[in-house]
Amino acid sequence: MKIPPREIYDLLLDSSRSNALIQEILIGLTWTYCQAEGIGLCMSPGQPTRTLPWSGTLVGKAIADLTAWVRSWDSYQATIGMAAINAAINSTSSLVQQAQPLSSQSSANLAVFEHFLPLIQGKRVVVIGRYPGLSQYEQAANLTVLERQPIAADLPDTACEYLLPEADWVFLTATSIANKTFPRLVELSQAAQLVLMGPTTPWLPELADMGVNYLAGVAIAHPDTLRQTIAEGGGTRIFESGVQYRILKVAD
Structure with a gap:
């Protein structure tokens, strides 16, 4: 172990620097979906809520405004932050x-x-x-x-x-x-x-x-099938296509 695991959040933010704008956020029953320069996913929180104060304001924001949320102790903010990070990292990573x-x-x-x-x-x-x-x-x-x-x-x-x-x-x-x-x-x-x-x-x-x-x-x-499946509440079905x-x- 060369890097302490607690540094994961610094690593994620350093690796997801981007000038891209958020095009869409979907919070499905199982998966949260972020579309920016690429598509990123994170499992949705298990606790439903009706009081997300920022709903309807995220599209058009700089992706960096949301990636920082991965540090949040609010489960919905952290989930969106992680999905945004993956939208930046996974669209350009050669490892895929x-x-x-x-x-x-x-x-x-x-x-x-x-x-x-x-x-x-x-x-x-x-x-x-x-x-x-x-x-x-x-x-x-x-x-x-x-x-x-x-x-x-x-x-x-x-x-x-x-x-x-x-x-x-x-x-x-x-x-x-x-x-x-x-x-x-x-x-x-x-x-x-x-x-x-x-x-x-x-x-x-x-x-x-x-x-x-x-x-x-x-x-x-x-991508289109993935988006629709998540929007319609899909869980394991995203793996089918x-x-x-x-x-x-x-x-x-």
Whole structure:
């Protein structure tokens, strides 16, 4: 670890400097979408609200006015900030083209787990976040899922302090950047192979210096379909045609 994970927010802001203007913001049920020079995504907050004071004022703003929101403790501001950062970074990053496209025999939103299944069998694996359909892999691999709202055999996210230092593999949702849990979770996962994953993932090579071994983000496959699916409340459906998972090893 050459860069402390707490510096992730400085890295993101330094890497997303742009003169582009915001063209559109959509806050869908599952995903938040930002259109500027490119398209950026972040998982939407789980708590609905009717009192967003800046609604109707964001289009036409400089992207830098919104990227700074990633530091906010307000979940909606942080989400929009992260989506804006990805709109700036992911549209120009060469890593997206270098990354291996993934396909799935079952569900496209689980393509990352299907890809790693031969490597994680018999290993101690911790997954941050309950992914829809993940249970189909729990018999083939020794998976422990940490969740803020645990169900069934899930453990509460506070178990991270005990489980992550002993894990062989950790699958970490990039939404952890927006909700500010990224620094501590990465610190705890230094002994594991760490996969940063999901549409929120920024394609930045410097993440390897923080201890991330793999980036498992997305490439925009069909922008119009993606936008419509998000606007109509889509969650996992964006993986069917809007985006495609891609994976790149960035550190040993």
